[in-house]
Amino acid sequence: MENYRNKVVIITGACGGIGEAIAEKFADAGATLALCDIRQDELSQTAEKCRQAGATVHSNAIDVADEAPVRGFCETVAQTFGTIDCLINTVGIVDCPGDVEELSLSMWDRTIAVNLTSAFLMAKYSVPYIKQRGGAILNIASVSGLANQEDATIYSVTKAGLLSLTRSEAIDLAKYGIRANAISPGSVETPLLEAAVDQAAQLFNRTRDEQWQVWRSQYPTQRFTSPQEIAELALFLCSERATNITGANFVIDGGLTALLPER
Incomplete structure (x- = not known):
């Protein structure tokens, strides 16, 4: 396992799912953690889990789409721990359906912000x-x-934008010894996916198990990705073993994007 002792790591969206798995993995690796999420109670629980694993943790419930709290959070982290070594952004909302005609401007703006x-x-x-x-x-x-899905315009737009932002960060910040990479998962076993399965099952008049099987069948591996698998890759990409990896996007999707659907 990588050693993150004396490294200060910021993780956004640290409650539940991918963010929590990454926080726990970095805590196990000895990192000093700065965790933020908009959900105070869940954030406190995640922070406590990481402390029990031996990590020093600073946490604060903020809206990371709001400039002033973000500035204050980063300043506080740097003042408290002396520096910042890694930034991991996991925040995202997925409940933003609609095509260009149906999508409201308020949903467009909020999804881009978050x-x-x-x-x-x-x-x-x-x-x-x-x-x-x-x-x-x-x-x-x-x-x-x-690749885009039907009626998911703004979600795809924001994730494509995030990949472009990553490449620009890699180019512009290389001279400072800063690397920037992205991980692009397919469906991940999180509470968000559980809720989406329930909604789809009702929509298509299927049982919950039937809906799970329909979605799993789209993947060559016949399964979804676990948050822990993403956390393992995150641990490597931010480590000293990946010092010449930058501007890259790593897909973890069980072969989904490699598959050409049957005609």
Whole structure:
């Protein structure tokens, strides 16, 4: 396992699913953690789990799409721990359906703010500290940034934008010893996926098990990705073993995007 002792790692969206799995994995690796999420109670629970694993943790419930709290959070982290080494952005909302005609402007604006602007703001206010000794930025994107689904316009737009932001960060920040990469998962076994399965089962008049099977059958591996699998890759990409990996996007989707559907 990678050693993150004396490394300060910011993780956004640290409650539940991918963010929590990443936080726990970095805690086990010895990192000092700065965790944020908009959900205070769940954030406190995640922070306590990481402390029990031996990590030093600072946490704060903020809206990462709001500039002032983001600036304050990054400043506090740097003042408390002396620096910032890694930024991992996992925040995202998926409940934003609609085509270009149906989608409201308010939903368009909010999804861009949460899924894309938040990653920009977190980088803007953490990079001045990461520059001090170099480090890494990791953005959790999605296969929806590579190929689109019906009635999911804005989600795909934001994830494609996040991949482009990652490449720009890699190019512009390389001179400071900062690397930037992305991970693009397919469906991940999280509470969000559980809720989506329930909704789809009702919509298509299927049982819950039937809906799970329909979705799993789209994947060559016949299964979804676990948050822990994403966390393992995140641990590697931010580590000293990946010092010449930057501007890259790593797909974890069970072969979904490799598959050409039958005609």
